Amino acid sequence: MSAWTESVRSVKGVILDMCGVLYDSGEGGGVPIEGSVEAVKRLKASDLQLRFCTNETQATREKFVAKLCRMGFEINVSEVFPPAPAVVSVLKQRNLRPHLLVHDDVVPEFDGVDKSNPNCVVIGDAADNFSYENMNAAFRVLIGLEKPVLFSMGRGRYYKETDGLKLDVGVYMKALEYACDVEAEVVGKPAPMFFQTVLNDMGLQPHEVFMIGDDLVNDVGGAQQCGMKGLQVRTGKYRPSDERHPTVTADGYVDNLAAAVDAILKHRCP
Amino acid sequence: MSAWTESVRSVKGVILDMCGVLYDSGEGGGVPIEGSVEAVKRLKASDLQLRFCTNETQATREKFVAKLCRMGFEINVSEVFPPAPAVVSVLKQRNLRPHLLVHDDVVPEFDGVDKSNPNCVVIGDAADNFSYENMNAAFRVLIGLEKPVLFSMGRGRYYKETDGLKLDVGVYMKALEYACDVEAEVVGKPAPMFFQTVLNDMGLQPHEVFMIGDDLVNDVGGAQQCGMKGLQVRTGKYRPSDERHPTVTADGYVDNLAAAVDAILKHRCP
Structure with missing residues (x-):
C-alpha cells in the first residue's frame, strides 16, 4: 500500500x-x-x-437512485448530490428562465421552473439529444441574448458505457462556448x-x-x-x-x- | 468613402x-x-x-460551382478553392487514412483516398451528420490513436442560411479537440x-x-x-x-x- x-x-x-x-x-x-x-x-x-x-444528468434523482437500488445498492435519495437540483436553485436565485438541452428523463427536475421566453441555456449529458438541430436551437437562444448565459451540468469529456466510450456534456459545453464566445458556468x-x-x-x-x-x-x-x-x-x-x-x-x-x-x-x- | x-x-x-x-x-x-x-x-x-x-464543404467543387451557375454566376471550377481538395493532398503527402465526418455530398472528393483502418479524422461542415452517434464514432477513432490527428476544414463558428444561423465546423472541431486534448490542423x-x-x-x-x-x-x-x-x-x-x-x-x-x-x-x- x-x-x-x-x-x-x-x-x-x-x-x-x-x-x-x-x-x-x-x-x-x-x-x-x-x-x-x-x-x-x-x-x-x-x-x-x-x-x-x-x-449524472440522464434521470431525476429519484429514478437514478431507484436504478441503483435495483442493482443491489443501498442508497437513499437524500445521500445523492447531482447537478440538476443545484442548477434549479441557481436559476431561481437569479430569476433565470432556461432553454434546456438535456436528456428527456431529467426534464422533470425542472418542472417548477419558468421556461418561457428563455434568457439562458442549461445543458446536461443529453446523449442522443445532442443533435445538430438541438445544438442549433440552443445556439440561437444564446446568440440572441445581449449577454449569453450558459450553464453546464459538469464539464466531463467522456464516460464509459458497456458498449464503449461516449462523449460527455463538457464537449458540447466547449462547442457552445466557442460558438458564442462565452464561458459556461459549470454546476457539478x-x-x-x-x-x-x-x-x-x-x-x-x-x-x-x-x-x-x-x-x-x-x-x-x-x-x-x-x-x-x-x-x-x-x-x-x-x-x-x-x-x-x-x-x-x-x-x-x-x-x-x-x-x-x-x-x-x-x-x-x- | x-x-x-x-x-x-x-x-x-x-x-x-x-x-x-x-x-x-x-x-x-x-x-x-x-x-x-x-x-x-x-x-x-x-x-x-x-x-x-x-x-464550403457540403458539396464537391463541381456540384458547388454548378449550383452557383444556376443562380446566374459565371464561375469556373478552376477559379474556386475549397478545403476538401487541399485536405486530400495533405492526406496523400503524409500517408494518412481518414475517418470522415463530413457532409454526404462532399464524400466523392475523397474517392481516391484509402479510408481503411483510419489513422486520422477529417471533419467538415457535416450539418445534420453532426449527430451524437457520428461524433462518438469520430471520437473513438481519435482516442484510440496513440497520437490523435484531427483535420478541420475551416474553423468557422456559424453561418447564415435563409432560415437562420447554423453552427459551423469550428464548433465541432472545438468539441473534439476538448474531448481528446488535441489541437486540430485547420485546412481552409x-x-x-x-x-x-x-x-x-x-x-x-x-x-x-x-x-x-x-x-x-x-x-x-x-x-x-x-x-x-x-x-x-x-x-x-x-x-x-x-x-x-x-x-x-x-x-x-x-x-x-x-x-x-x-x-x-x-x-x-x-
Missing part, C-alpha cells in the same frame, strides 16, 4: 462518484462493478459519513461550490474527507482543489495514462472501490 | 468569399445577394485577377497556407490583393495576416458588433459586394 493510507487515519467521511465506481452504465441501466455493492454496505456499517456526488464536479454543498451536508472539514472517483480531473482534481484527498479507481473511464497526467496526481490509485474500502477500513483510527 | 479606397490604387487581384457574399444559402441551394451576379461580371470584365476562396480559411495557395495561383503578392468576405475573423483577419487587405461586407453573417471587434479590424466595411466592386473599379489606377 502506498503513502495515502497514512492519511486515512483521520478520515471521517467518504464521498463516492457513482458511474464508473459503483457501476458501468449501458443498455438496461448498467451493471454493478464487482465488489462495489458489498463495499458500499461496509462503508454504511462503519461510522464514516457517506455521500454520493455525481454529474469539479466546481468547488458543488463539492462544498456536499461537505456542508456532512458537517465535515475537507481534510477529513476522501473523494473516490474514476475521473482524474473532475473527481480527484476537483476534490483536491477543495482540500480533500482524492483516490482514483482503476475502473470506469480510468486509463493507464491517467497515472502520468501532467497536472493532476491522485493521492492514491486503487484497483476498484472494494480495494479502496478495504484499505480505508483497515488503516483508519476509529 | 473611407481610407481603404486609397489602397485600392495598386490592387491587381480580388479574392471573394462565396456564401454570404455572393449568395445566402438555404433550402433549394440559396439565393443570390442583390447585385452580386452583376458585380462578379464587372470584375471579370476588368483586368483584375479573380479567385473564389471558400470553406483562416489558415495562411490555404490563402497562399490561392495567391500562388494568381501569381500575385499579398499587398496586391483584396479579400472580400462576410466573416470578420476567417476572411478578413485571415487575409490580413497574410499581408492582404480585407474588406467586410454587411451581408451574410455580418453583425454590427463586428465593427467593434476586439482584435480584428477590417480595412473597410461595405454594404455588399456590389458596393465593394463599385469602389474598387472607381478608385483603382488601371
